[in-house]
Amino acid sequence: MRPPLSACIALAYGAGLATGLARFPAPIILPMLLFPVLIGERGRARMLCAGAVLLGLAAGGLARVRDAASCAATLPAGQLVLTLRAEEPIDSGGSRTEATLPAANCGGSVAVRWPRTLRAPAGTEIEAAGRWRPRNGRLGRPSGILVVTDVREIDDRAGVSDRLRTGIHEGAGRLFGRRAPLVDALVVGRRGDLDRDLLENFAAAGLVHLLSISGFHLGVLAGWVFVLLRLGGVGRPRAGFAAASFAVAYTVFLGWPAPAARAAALIVILAIERSRQRMPHAGALLGTTAVVVLLFDPWAVLDLGGWLSIAALWGAVTFSAWSSRRLGNGGVTSTLATSVGATLATAPITAAALGSVALIGIGLNLVAIPLAAVVVPAVMASLAIGAVSVSLAAPLAAGAGIGLGVLQEIARWGAVVPGGHLVVPARLASAVPWAALLTAAVWSLHRTTRGEAARRLGWVGVVAVWGWILGTSLPALRIRPDEGSELALHFLDVGQGDAAAIRTPAGRWILVDGGPSGPSSDAGRSVVVPFLRRHGVRRLEAMVLSHAHADHLGGFPSVLDRIPAGEVIDPAVESADPLYAGFLAQLDELSEPWMRARRGDAFVLDSVRFRVLHPDTAWAGWGQDLNENSLVLLVEYREFRAVLAGDAGFPAESALAGRVGRADLLKVGHHGSRGSTGSAWLEELRPAAGIISVGEGNRYGHPAPEAMERLAAAAVEVFRTDRDGTIEVRTDGRTMTIRSRRGVVTRTVSEP
Numbered sequence: 173m174r175p176p177l178s179a180c181i182a183l184a185y186g187a188g189l190a191t192g193l194a195r196f197p198a199p200i201i202l203p204m205l206l207f208p209v210l211i212g213e214r215g216r217a218r219m220l221c222a223g224a225v226l227l228g229l230a231a232g233g234l235a236r237v238r239d240a241a242s243c244a245a246t247l248p249a250g251q252l253v254l255t256l257r258a259e260e261p262i263d264s265g266g267s268r269t270e271a272t273l274p275a276a277n278c279g280g281s282v283a284v285r286w287p288r289t290l291r292a293p294a295g296t297e298i299e300a301a302g303r304w305r306p307r308n309g310r311l312g313r314p315s316g317i318l319v320v321t322d323v324r325e326i327d328d329r330a331g332v333s334d335r336l337r338t339g340i341h342e343g344a345g346r347l348f349g350r351r352a353p354l355v356d357a358l359v360v361g362r363r364g365d366l367d368r369d370l371l372e373n374f375a376a377a378g379l380v381h382l383l384s385i386s387g388f389h390l391g392v393l394a395g396w397v398f399v400l401l402r403l404g405g406v407g408r409p410r411a412g413f414a415a416a417s418f419a420v421a422y423t424v425f426l427g428w429p430a431p432a433a434r435a436a437a438l439i440v441i442l443a444i445e446r447s448r449q450r451m452p453h454a455g456a457l458l459g460t461t462a463v464v465v466l467l468f469d470p471w472a473v474l475d476l477g478g479w480l481s482i483a484a485l486w487g488a489v490t491f492s493a494w495s496s497r498r499l500g501n502g503g504v505t506s507t508l509a510t511s512v513g514a515t516l517a518t519a520p521i522t523a524a525a526l527g528s529v530a531l532i533g534i535g536l537n538l539v540a541i542p543l544a545a546v547v548v549p550a551v552m553a554s555l556a557i558g559a560v561s562v563s564l565a566a567p568l569a570a571g572a573g574i575g576l577g578v579l580q581e582i583a584r585w586g587a588v589v590p591g592g593h594l595v596v597p598a599r600l601a602s603a604v605p606w607a608a609l610l611t612a613a614v615w616s617l618h619r620t621t622r623g624e625a626a627r628r629l630g631w632v633g634v635v636a637v638w639g640w641i642l643g644t645s646l647p648a649l650r651i652r653p654d655e656g657s658e659l660a661l662h663f664l665d666v667g668q669g670d671a672a673a674i675r676t677p678a679g680r681w682i683l684v685d686g687g688p689s690g691p692s693s694d695a696g697r698s699v700v701v702p703f704l705r706r707h708g709v710r711r712l713e714a715m716v717l718s719h720a721h722a723d724h725l726g727g728f729p730s731v732l733d734r735i736p737a738g739e740v741i742d743p744a745v746e747s748a749d750p751l752y753a754g755f756l757a758q759l760d761e762l763s764e765p766w767m768r769a770r771r772g773d774a775f776v777l778d779s780v781r782f783r784v785l786h787p788d789t790a791w792a793g794w795g796q797d798l799n800e801n802s803l804v805l806l807v808e809y810r811e812f813r814a815v816l817a818g819d820a821g822f823p824a825e826s827a828l829a830g831r832v833g834r835a836d837l838l839k840v841g842h843h844g845s846r847g848s849t850g851s852a853w854l855e856e857l858r859p860a861a862g863i864i865s866v867g868e869g870n871r872y873g874h875p876a877p878e879a880m881e882r883l884a885a886a887a888v889e890v891f892r893t894d895r896d897g898t899i900e901v902r903t904d905g906r907t908m909t910i911r912s913r914r915g916v917v918t919r920t921v922s923e924p
Contacts, residue, residue, distance in 0.1 A: 177217050182459035184224035185231075189466055189473045192232015194311050228466075235470035243278035245314035247304045254318070255299050256284060257329065260362065261341045262292040271298075271318075283317045285869050290323055294341075295334025299325040305869050307895055310474055317869035333425060343558045347569040348551075351576050354383070355551055361385035361426055370580060372697060375526075376593040377586030378515065378533015382544050382579065385426055387435030387481050389548060394419045394439050396549045412443035430465055430478030434485075437461040454489045458482065476525055480518050487517025487610075494617045504538070511537045516610045520603035527706040529606060532592030540582055547575035595705040659780055659809040661901040663839065664703055665893040666695035668867030668874070669723035672816060672839065673703060674807065676778035681709050683737075684716045684805065684816055689726025689751075696727020701734050703898075712737040713777060716769075718818030719743060719802045720752040729758055737764055743787050744768040745801045769803050781808040786820065791827050799842060800824045806832065810905020811921045815857060817841035817848075825853040832856060836908055836921050837901060838888070840864045844875025854886040860919045861889045861901075861910060868894040889917070 239245060256271040259281060270281040274297065284302075292298065302320035309315035330338065337360060344355040354370070356362040363371070363383060374380045381388060394415040401411035416439045423429075423436040438461045445452050462482055465472050472478045491513025492506050499505050511534045519529045550572035558565035586592060660675040666687030674682045681704065687695025704712075715737040718724050740759055759766050767773075771788040774781060786804035793800050802818025814837035817824075821842055829852060838859040841848035843866045862883055866874045875892065883890050891899045896912035903909070903921065910917045 177220065178456040178463075179459035180217065180221045181224045182462040184221040185228040185463055186466060186473050188225035188228025189232045189235075189470055190228075192229040193235060193470065193473065194232075231466075231470050238279075239314055241278060242280035242314060243273050243276055243282050244280060244306070244316055246278045247282070247306070247316070247318075249304055249306050251301065251303050252318070253299070253301045253324075255297055256318075256320075258284075258292055258294055258296045258298065261294050261338050262286050262290055262296070268317075283315075283869075285317060285319050285871075287320055287323060290320075292326060293328070293330055293334065293338035295328070295330025295338075297327045297329045298323055303869075303873075305894075307868070313471070319869040319871060321871070336425070339559055340555055343555045346562060347554055347558050347565055348573055348576075351573055354576055354580075355555075357383045358389070358548055358551060359555065361429065370583070373580070373583040373587040375528065376530060376532075377536055377583040378530030378593075379536060379540050379579075379583050379586070381480070381484070382540060384431065384477060385429055386431045386477070387438070387485065388541070388544075390419050390422065390432050390435040390439070392545045392548055393422065393552065409443075409447040412446055416440045416443040428468060430469065430472040430475040431481035433465045433468065433472075434461045434478065434481055437464040454493070458486055458489075476521070479521055483517040483521055484514040487513035487515070489513070490517075490614065491617070507538055507541075508534075511535075511541075516606075516613055519606035520610060523606050524600050524603035527595060527602065527702065529594045530586075530592065531594065532586045532589050536582055536586045540579060543575060543579060543582075547572055547579065550575065595702070658902045658904050659807075659812065661807070661814060661837070662703070663863045663865055663891075663893060663899040663901070664695075664699055665898045666699050666727065666865070667693075668843070668870040668872070669695060669726065670718065670818070670839075670843075670865045671695060671700050671724075671727060672865075673700070673707075673709075674780075675707070676713075676780050677809075678778040680713045680778060681707075681711075682714045682716060682777070682782070683712050683731065685718050685724040685818075686715075686727030686731050688723040689730070690722070694727060694730050696730035700727050700731055704731075704735060709735060711735065714739045714741055714775075716740075716803065716805060717742045718805075718816070719745065719798045720747040720749055720755075721798055721819065722749070722751055724818070725751060725755060729755055732758060732762060732764065736762075739765045739767060741767050741769045741784075741803070743770075743801055743803045745787070745795055745798055747798060779809065782806070783808070785815070785828055785832060786824055788827070793823050793827070797823075802841070804828065806835075809903060812836055812903045812905050812908060814901075815839065815859075819843075819848075821845065821848040822850050825850050829853075829856065834922055835859050836861070836903075836919070838862045840875070840879070840883070840890075842874075843870075843872070844879040844883075844892075845872070846876035846878045849879045849882055851882050851885070854882060854888065858886070858922070859888055860908070860922070861891060861917075863899055863901075864890060864892045866892055866894050870894075 254273055255275045257274050258269060258271050260269040262269060268283060268285045271284045272281045282304075298320075300320045301322040301324065302318045304316060304318050306314070306316035340359055341352075341356060341362075344352040344359070348355045353362075353366045357366055361384060366383070371380070371383065374383055397418045398411050398415040401414055402408065406414070416436075419436040419439045423432045426432055438457055441452065441457060441460060465478065469475075488510040491509040495506055495509035499509075514537075515531065515534050523529050550568060554565045554569040554572055557568065657677050659677055662673040662675070664671040664673065664687065669688035670685040671687040672684040674684065676682075683700070683704075686700055689695065712731075712735055715728065715731070717728065717740070720742075756766075758764075769784045769787075771784055771786055774783040776782070783806040784803060785806050787794060787801040795801065799819040800821055800823045802820045802824065804818060804820055804824065805816040807814040807816065813833075813835045815832065815835045816839040819842040820828075825841070825848070833856065835857040836859060838849075838854075838857055838861070840862045844864040849862075864875050880890070891910060891912055891914075893899060896914055898912075900911045901908060902911075906921050908919045908921055910919070
């Protein structure tokens with residue numbers, strides 16, 4: 173059976189839109205027009221679908237033109253004085269939110285990092301001085317961040333929607349205390365303040381959708397509006413339209429996020445069709461709502477949340493429909509089929525985009541979804557009552573808080589179930605086995621009886637088992653992209669800090685620094701551990717700490733909690749920082765081997781030589797400055813040489829003068845600060861490439877213009893994690909290949 177016409181139009185329009193946004197060359201357009209033929213449409217339907225492709229192409233081009241006039245595209249790089257309007261409440265602690273520019277002749281919002289001491293409600297107009305740092309987003313879309321350094325004037329211009337946002341934020345703090353960030357995420361989709369452990373647990377348990385404003389949230393709230401109105405004696409059609417109106421208003425208040433917009437469109441269409449006593453086809457509903465979302469927001473075609481929302485709904489409807497026909501309308505059976513369908517349908521997307529598939533969520537959602545369907549309305553009701561009287565809202569908030577606590581415990585338990593959360597490399601190839609499994613499952617259930625479905629599923633199981641046996645028994649058939657004769661250095665994008673993962677030719681791993689940590693973030697937990705797990709790392713041969721500052725040490729405790737290390741290497745310079753004392757106590761508790769690193773220490777691992785160049789207790793500057801006593805590591809493999817300089821500056825570079833020699837790669841010291849990477853240092857090393865690990869829009873101004881000028885004068889090709897993302901350097905000892913967002917660069921290794 174061919175898909176409904178609306179589904180064909182939605183797919184054709186989305187494909188054309190994506191092509192237009194990507195600015196593919198003209199020869200791509202003709203094959204795009206053949207899209208309706210590929211999915212089996214004929215005659216007039218084929219013409220309509222082909223027309224949808226052309227409309228999508230035009231819409232993509234118009235979206236590009238509109239973006240070219242946005243503030244993100246037109247603001248000049250550098251220091252600016254602007255009037256900003258805060259779109260969300262600003263908390264002290266250097267929060268990052270979106271802001272518009274009411275006095276500027278441009279549209280759209282920009283990301284802003286505010287000073288740590290600033291607090292202001294949503295809707296506040298702020299005259300501020302800051303530095304605009306532009307960058308390109310997906311498909312080259314203009315983006316960037318404004319780092320505010322000075323606030324000159326504040327004027328309260330908040331409207332009704334702004335005061336509501338601020339009231340929700342403040343009410344959550346009063347009524348829910350430490351769970352306030354979770355309430356903010358559930359009600360307004362603000363997840364920036366969520367505890368990283370909590371977010372990681374929900375993701376690993378397959379429940380992260382509960383922390384986003386999705387179709388589930390909107391459906392639950394609209395459903396409660398409908399039920400309460402019906403209990404109040406309102407007729408079914410009027411109650412349906414009232415629920416749909418609430419869904420639209422709430423979506424507009426949220427800023428029209430793609431998943432909520434799709435759900436709102438679906439609720440409106442259902443209300444109209446039910447009033448006419450019609451039941452629209454599920455595929456037609458899905459296709460129509462997808463087109464509605466894309467008409468309002470063309471860039472939603474690239475929104476991961478939107479794709480997950482559509483895939484989950486399709487999977488849930490497809491599997492539950494079969495279950496209802498063949499197994500009956502039992503509550504548990506139908507819910508289980510819905511959960512299985514949503515999980516399988518989204519698995520290829522999460523594997524490719526996020527590097528994970530949480531199968532444990534199939535079972536946990538049976539409990540978590542009904543619980544959330546009660547907790548979310550209770551949270552909303554307590555906030556509404558709390559705006560009038562905190563004492564009246566307190567009992568309801570306490571009950572909702574218990575429900576939130578149970579959800580957190582379910583997520584925490586689900587995250588540690590062995591095999592419940594599968595981690596794979598986040599790339600397109602990872603989606604292939606899950607897409608194959610989804611295809612096999614749909615084939616097994618398509619137009620079948622229970623017996624035939626069981627027989628087909630049996631064949632699928634047999635093929636899967638034999639595939640697993642062959643894959644584990646025949647090494648030649650295994651796909652192991654990290655095996656070979658290459659050394660790989662991965663400089664991770666951890667923000668303002670350092671973390672580098674090194675894989676030897678035989679597949680053993682060493683971690684140099686763990687990235688930063690703070691009250692609301694931990695790069696070890698959110699970046700380093702997921703990276704290592706995606707690459708199948710179960711044990712580190714060594715963890716090397718360059719020095720005991722939080723932007724290098726901060727992520728180490730989280731890594732050690734999850735992945736054991738054969739040895740921890742540390743310069744062991746005395747520090748009064750409690751973070752360092754806690755790290756040493758953790759090493760003692762875990763009985764991790766620990767070694768003080770000194771100049772001349774070295775070890776060889778799989779033909780790769782690691783040599784400590786610094787610090788030296790005989791040096792005059794020993795123990796005086798943690799940065800200048802950073803561990804400087806030389807990595808050698810055949811003719812290839814790389815220097816990882818930690819936060820070493822001019823004094824340490826002077827102490828190393830004449831002792832290092834040529835290097836092909838330099839991890840630039842101290843994030844490219846003004847006081848590092850001197851001309852004499854560069855003259856001795858003569859690196860072909862330099863890596864700067866630096867946070868986007870950091871308040872230190874790293875990398876400094878002076879350091880960048882010295883690198884340019886030495887003809888060093890610079891790669892930065894704030895612009896290029898995680899940077900991978902692979903070498904066979906004779907050539908060096910560097911991969912990043914900007915593409916692939918290959919250089920010949922210099923002779924010693």
